[in-house]
Amino acid sequence: MTAVVEEKSVLEFKGRMLMMTVLQLNTLDAAQLHQEISQRLDDAAEWLQQAPVVIDLPETLTLETADLMPAVDTLRNLGVNLVALARNDHIDEATASLVGLGTLSLSGGRDIPRRVDAPRQETPKQETTKAPDSSETLVVEQPVRSGQQVYSRGDMIVLAPVSTGAELMAEGNIHVYSNLRGRAMAGVRGDTSARIFCQQLNAELVSIAGHYRVAEDLPDAHRNQPVHLSLQGEAMHFTALK
Template sequence: MMSAECDLAARRPCHAMRGESHAFLTLTVADVPAAELAAGVAAQLQGAPGFFWRAPVILDFTPLPASAAPLVSAVVDLLRAMELVPAGFRAARAEIRRAALATGLGQVLSTDDEDRPSHDPFDGPPRRPTMIVNHPVRSGQKIYAAGSDLVILSSVSTGAEVLADGCIHVYGCLHGAAFAGVDGDQKARIFVKSLDAERVAIAGLYVNGLEFSEEWIGQPAQILLADGYLRMERIAR
């Protein structure tokens, strides 16, 4: 393997992605009926409705058990109905994390020890057998390997999406979008024989293909998450 490395997230100053501190509201969600939660939030908003209007909110789902996954989308819907803006989430369990990602929320990555769950968030059901796709993935198609790695033995066309909770391997050309670590696994990687993607992402952190340097187009590469950035490394043909 060649050691050349490309920091995708910081390549262009006009599209710089960096960490900053923001004073977002945080709503800790308990395992209670959605109607009860709605009543509590509404009561709090009555004190200063103008202050909270269209305010971004981080949802802390850490207290929720895996069985409460259906509550996630209900909470997001009720906040939007109250004209709040659910922007991100924290979660301790994979089932809750998958439900939150499915609503379009971004995962809040934290390095604070106090924010980390006391158990491994990826403990739970074992990974399923690797999903292997023998045919090209055409434009408009979406393939999701839930709980497993995904292997594409052909190419992924422009307008197609391939997703996996684990790693993604594309043995043809990746023209479409590839999202690895969908359930929040930051150790997931994307391996491609020929890179020309519209978008790639790992654990919710993404970069558009327009940000790729020309030297990487059509090249074999792996994409990984390191030190909070998406990075690219060359692999042998």
Template sequence: MGAIARPTHQLVRMRGRSYVAFVFCPVVPIAGWLEEIDASIGHSPGFFIGKPVVLDLSAVDLSQTAILHLVTSLEQRNIRVLGIEGVDAARLSSDMPPLLTGGRHCVLTQNEPKKPEVKPKPISLLLESSVRSGQSVFTEGDVTILGSVGSGAEIVAGGSIHIYGTLRGRAMAGANGNPAARIYCQKIEAELVAIDGHYQTAEEIDATMCDRPAQVCLEGDIIKITPLN
């Protein structure tokens, strides 16, 4: 009697992949917080479209109905919530974004003496050409761009951003929680600049800073743009 052929099963291949997500931390009154979101969208229409957003509800105490209304309000503004954190799972229904845990925090809490942990320094990125419109660059460390950053382009860095040409797109430094990060450019015509989550849009940038070298830094919670001597 011949051997019975057994069906073969193909293994499912799974890969890990990480993305930079914006974290929204609403505060009460929610209506006032949504007005601030509307003002931000008004300054930079379409900025959050297609961007992964996490909703951190740890600072508010919302019912299940209120959470659903908040998620719906953001979706009406073309802000798609990828997941929710900082809330009890019982308050989330099946038609809401999933509960997320394990996100990386910016501040490390040390309860007992430990040996200093030596972490590898993030690798700096060097781009020898310009970043064209529609392109996005993400790096954990500093980034140096020998060319310009075109309108509609986006630079996100955990460290500082150095641009030897003109900054016309969006530049976000200190994205991993580094308020000491800075942005340097030879000419600033930016759509948006941000450090550690604090930002200014094109309408808020002093017109006298255009057509000259500039640096962007964070003082407290305020973005400062000053001439680069």
């Protein structure tokens, strides 16, 4: 009898969508950064304190490595979870490596093409990505409990409560016909026309095409109320549902 030994790989690549926070710095003055970041972190939710952060430096900002290093050290010492610098004409892999960070392109985040079943004709480029086919709508009838993550390649309709710690992610719109306490992220592949509808807004986080609001930033007038969320430019707009 011959024994068969199954070899297991020492690693495995897995696809997973992660939420990152972009921190735009308009100065590299370490003292100013320490004062303002300390205050922001004191007021932030625990989730935001632990979020991976990408530093975005405006191209108009004069960049000196001698100033960048103490600024990055200041953020690290305050507990900011730095992972990368946003690439631009002045930031490349060599500059980022000097401060122990990687680089990440922010400009290309919305250019991921959608999977299609048949070829389609070229259309003029627009600001928003084509909305997903309604045939891909996912209907969720059971409560979404803490720790669960639900993903839809099109729209998502949830007919039950969404608990704190649960996560909804849809390439299109999200409809919650109950209490939304967890996180709801619509237009996750860049569809800026995506919307979020819910009967009771008590979310930890709401996001459309990467633009998000955490619980502390939700308008008081719309808390625990029926609401419709949409993007106007880069600002999230809240409209009461009647």
